[in-house]
Amino acid sequence: MNTESHNDPSARQRWMSVLAKADPARLAALMPDLPTLEPLRPPEVGAVMVRGRVGATGAPFNLGEMTVTRCSVRLADGTVGHGYVQGRDKTHALRAAAVDALMQTDQAAQLRVAVLDHLTAEADARWALRAAKAAATKVDFFTMVRGEDA
Amino acid sequence: MYVAVKGGERAIDNAHAWLAEERRGDPSVAELGVAQIRAQLALAVNRVMAEGSLYDPDLAALAIKQARGDLIEAVFLIRAYRTTLPRLGASNPVDTGAMAVDRRVSATFKDLPGGQILGPTFDYTHRLLDFKLMAEGEVPAAETAPAQTGPVPHVTGFLNRDGLIEPAAASDATPPDLTREPMELPADRALRLQAITRGDEGFVLSMAYSTQRGYGRTHAFVGELRIGRVAVEMDIPELGFAIEIGEVEVTECETVNQFKGSKTEPPQFTRGYGLVFGQSERKAIAMSLVDRALRWKELGEDDTGAPAQDEEFVLMHCDNIQATGFLEHIKLPHYVDFQSELELVRRLRAEAMAGQEMAGQEAAE
Structure with a gap:
């Protein structure tokens, strides 16, 4: 089912976020071949300052930086795609930009099944496994029978 | 005074070659891979990321191997590497309330919404050496239970509803950044937190411990300690909206501190805050105690x-790179400085001796 549209920023937000957090090797395995594209901005490794909030909800403060690689490409039909990915893998950023561009074309449905659905399901499974392990360490308090009640 | 001297190149080259050999160690023992350090010395990796102020586990693992x-x-x-990176922007503040928690404990409420989740903790271990780890072997898989999907709200959030704790009012002010502009004192709380979160764990720990022993006591309870992963979201200018650009593991500590009230504030609980990259719980707790101690002026x-x-x-004094840079530089050649000191001491001694001789002669006469 193709519900994607380049006019829907929330769908695009979601796929770009999935691509940003994907394992570069897994993305490459799912999408070994890149389409014909022209690099608008070749992959560039940089840092993003990650912010937190004082007391979790207050004023922002600078927590520290993280590595990010970005890239922009243009397909033969003129569609532009952007990739912003965690880490320093330039091919990851290039692939993410290519997928972002292709997701705005009529190849979206095919790409969703071949690439994005796998990445999403695998990320969900990783999340679920950690959550299940955490749940097993949840404390169930019980009150000891008090001496005078026995 | 600095004077250029030549010489020593061969000695330096040979010292570095020997360093590389010593780093490798006994060649009959398998070489340690960066991936192994990343996976198996994860808490060392976390510490290097927190104090290096750069979240990149692969680079931190490489740095540990190289060092x-x-x-x-x-x-x-x-720290040296990060200076080579262009700054692509700043994230939106991470939402630790939406954290995927591996661990979440409160020392103030037993039955809190979301529960007490111990996570992969050293607590309750007996701190006895485990000789089984000297032999290679399979580790049994961790137990699982149905994952909870409900919210895990911050403890301070529900204390806040009753007005029992000072609020932490949201704002969107751009925080000062000590990596862009030299730190100026007095520093606001945002700048202090940036400095402490990248500060040396040992230093911050000792400062926090000193408050517990009575040097600026703040009567802290750990309202909540949580460890987990949070999404990092950034506004992308070319798109006009924000996307998640990654995910980082963080440790957060919120202390609830006794406060009798002051000239300016009513009696209520006050807060200390710690947020650190990685699973770094000692540091996060220490940070929240030091944060609270430093707020004395604001709270009257x-x-x-x-x-x-x-x-x-x-x-x-909390930055170990500044500290070690200044400390260790005194081992480098100071020949000329020392030469002038030597001449000064010789002259003073000669003068002092001449004075004594003269005094002796006068006394004899």
Whole structure:
């Protein structure tokens, strides 16, 4: 089912976020071949300052930086795609930009099944496994029978 | 005084070659891979990321390998590397309320919404050496239970509803950044937190401990400690909306501190806050205690003269790269400085001796 549209920023937000957090090797395995594209901005490794909030909800403060690689490409039909990915893998950023561009074309449905659905399901499974392990360490308090009640 | 001298190149080259050999160690033992360090020395990796102020586990693991396990040297390598990176922007503040928690405990409420989740903790271990780890073997898989999907709200959130704790009012002010502009004192709380979260764990721990022993006591309870992963979201200018650009593991500690009230504030609980990259719980707890101690002025408390209340003392000495840079530079050649000191001492001694001789002669006469 193709519900994607380049006019829907929330769908695009979601796929770009999935691509940003994907394992570069897994993305490459799912999408070994890149389409014909022209690099608008070749992959560039940089840092993003990650912010937190004082007391979790207050004023922002600078927590520290993280590595990010970005890239922009243009397909033969003129569609532009952007990739912003965690880490320093330039091919990851290039692939993410290519997928972002292709997701705005009529190849979206095919790409969703071949690439994005796998990445999403695998990320969900990783999340679920950690959550299940955490749940097993949840404390169930019980009150000891008090001496005078026995 | 600095004077250029030549010589020593061959000795330096040979020293570095020997360093590389010593780093490798006994060649009959398998070489340690960066991936192994990343996976199996994860807490060392976390510390290097926190104090290096750069979240990249692969780079931190590489730095640890290159530094032969000297974590401050590894932090130094990360700090040096990060200066080569262009700044692509700043994230939106991470939402720790939406954290995927591995661990979440409260020392103030037993039955809190979301529950007490111990996670992969050293707590309750017996701290006895486990000789099984000297033999290679399979580790049994961790137990699982149905994952909970409900919210895990912050403890301070529900204390806040009753007005029992000071609020932390949201704002969107752009925080000062000590990596862009030199730190100026007095520093606001945002700047202090930036300095402490990248500060040396040992230093921050000792400062926090000093408050517990009475040097600027703040009566802290751990309202909540949580460890987990949070999404990092950034506005992308070319798109006009924000996307998640990654995910980082963080440790967060919120203390709830006894407060009798002051000239300016009513009696209520007050807060200390710690947020650190990685699973770094000692550091996060220590950070929240030091944060609270440094807030004495804002809360109208007395200055007891304690080191942990002294912003200049804490902030100017918590950075281990600044500290080690200045400390270790004194081992480098100071021949000319020392030569002038030597001449000065010789002259003073000669003058002092001449004076004594003269005094002796006068006494004899």
